[in-house]
Amino acid sequence: MSDSNGAAENPHKKARTSPYPGSKVERSQVPDEKVSWLVQQPDYKPVKYIAGSVLAQPTWADPPMGKRNFSPKFNEEDGHVERRSQNGLYEVENGRPRNPAGRTGLVGRGLLGRWGPNHVADPILTRWKKDGKGKKVIHPVSERNVLQFVAIKRKDCGEWAIPGGMVEPGEKISTTLKREVGEEAMNSLQKSRAETQDLEKQLHKLFSQEHSVVYKGYVDDPRNTDNAWMETEAVNYSDDTGEIMDHLSLEAGDDAKKVKWVDINDQLKLYASHSQFIQLVAEKRGAHWREGMYSNCHD
Incomplete structure (x- = not known):
């Protein structure tokens, strides 16, 4: 994606879109050739914006910069808060971390709670598509098996996405993955005690399955700013037999409208960089992706 100075090979795009999510704030325009911090731009005047929900200082957000007793340790594990980036060291300028992928046209934190990296986990649950007789469905053009994944429709923007969420301070990634699937794809927060116990068994079985890390690092997300950005660990849990995945009781909950x-x-239109993660899974599993020649390049 970039080096520590923000020399982006493929400049982030969603991190430069306007208006900023949940607001009418327009970013300063940054052309592709001026995204990198290595390119001098003396007339760069980014808009400053921090959402009211962040300024209210909920438990998941840092205090404002300069507040008494707040001196974050960037590029380190800061108490329970993970301020290290999965992409290596990032620059800190005038006491504020600098987006490793370059300029976004907006300073501050926007909707993000943490200065610097904001860590999320994205669980990608997959199974092979089957016909009425239980046989794997083969795509007629690519002649590859069709893979399916669990998708949620987000309440905030209406886009389809992988069910995922923020890693809580001190929390293991595996715990976040399990919690997010339970809350968003199985509506665990609204279940009775007995239903919750059954769900726990189902989730334990599910997360004991074969899994692989698909992607770790910076995410081109519309919420990113010059001083705060999203990073993810996308993990694929696959079930070749369908023994577990076929019996999952999907039910939208928490931040999801549908599941x-x-x-x-390759026709999927998903939130943020989720299409990229899904493509990586399809290629790794040797599944159908596009009708043309099977490609190993990552668009």
Whole structure:
């Protein structure tokens, strides 16, 4: 994605879109050739914005910069808060961390709670699509098996996405993955005690399955700013037999409006960088992705 000075090979795009999510704030425009911090831009005047929900100082957000007793340790594990980046060291200028992927046209934190990296976990649950007789469905053009994944429709923007969420301070990634699937794709927060116990068994079985880390690092997200950005660990849990995945009781909850199994292909329009993660899974599993020649390049 970039080196520590923000020399982006593929400049982030969603991190430069306007208006900023949940607001009418327009970013300063940054052309592709001026995204990198290595390119001098003396007339760069980014807009400053921090959402009211962040300024209210909920437990998941840092205090404002300069507040008494707040001196964050950037590029370190700061108490229970992970301020290290999965992409290596990032620059800190005038006491504020600098987005490793370059300029975004906006300073402050926007909707993000932490200065610097904001860590999320994205669980990608997959199964092979089957016909009425239980046989794997083969795509007629690519002649590859069709893979499906669990997708949620986000309440905040209406886009389809991988169910995922923020890693809580001191929390293991595996715990976040399990919690987010339970809350968003199985509505665990609204279940009775008995239903919750059954769900726990189902989730334990599910997360004992084969899994692989698909991607770790910076995410091109519309919430990113010059001083705060999203980083993820996307993990694929697959079930070749369908013994567990076929019996998952999907039910939208928490931040999700809908949840369903979706066929994987290159026509998917997903939130943030989620299409990229899904493509990586399809290629790794040797599943259908596009109708043309099977490609190993990551668009």
